[in-house]
Amino acid sequence: KDGIQAMEIIGEKGEEIDLLITDVVMPRMGGRELAEKLKEVMPNLPILFASGYTDDAIVRHGVLDTNMSFVQKPFTLDEVARKVRDLLGQNAA
Secondary structure, X not given: OOHHHHHHHHHHXXXXXXXXXXXXXXXXXXXXXXXXXXXXXXXXXXXXXXXXXXXXXXXXXOOOOOOOEEEEOOOOHXXXXXXXXXXXXXXXX
């Protein structure tokens, strides 16, 4: 639903997260803020951002940096799978 609910769920579960996939734009707490908060306690957490906006538009408006992993909506399962494999492969290296 939003970043605040995600933080609540993560806090309740008390488990380590292997990968965060989050929308960039969400009510109350967006994906970037959620990612920054999680990175404070899980600095090696791989993050994949998704948005209906183009990556160029969100970078231009300062929402994301160019070095962040991003997939544009609508996306296929194959596109997300490739991004996830790349992210998890980087962490294993």
